Amino acid sequence: MSNDDLHPDRYRIRLNGRLAPRWAAWFDGMTITGETDGTTVMEGRVVDQSALHGLLATLRDIGLPLISVIPVRAEPHPPATPEGE
Numbered sequence: 001m002s003n004d005d006l007h008p009d010r011y012r013i014r015l016n017g018r019l020a021p022r023w024a025a026w027f028d029g030m031t032i033t034g035e036t037d038g039t040t041v042m043e044g045r046v047v048d049q050s051a052l053h054g055l056l057a058t059l060r061d062i063g064l065p066l067i068s069v070i071p072v073r074a075e076p077h078p079p080a081t082p083e084g085e
Helices: 021-027 049-062
Strands: 010-016 031-034 039-045 066-071
Touching: 010 049, 021 031, 021 049, 049 066
Parallel strands: none
Antiparallel strands: 010 039, 010 066, 031 039
16 A cells, blocks of 8 residues: 555545535635535545544535535546557
8 A cells, every 4th residue: 555545645535515616715626616505515536534533624604414425536547658559
């Protein structure tokens, strides 16, 4: 298991309810999407565990119930092949 597996830098956070667009500025760099099932999905880079805990505390303070926090692994790139193959 690599260090990247233990400490991913991207997360997908699902909330029960809608997060109003006015909150986007509070979550700089996170993509906020309202889903058809009434949930909100936030996805983006989180620099470290302390920042993740701060983000979750802010969501708690807003009052939207947390459904899930999922680390998003970077897709592995296929190995480069020499030209002409």
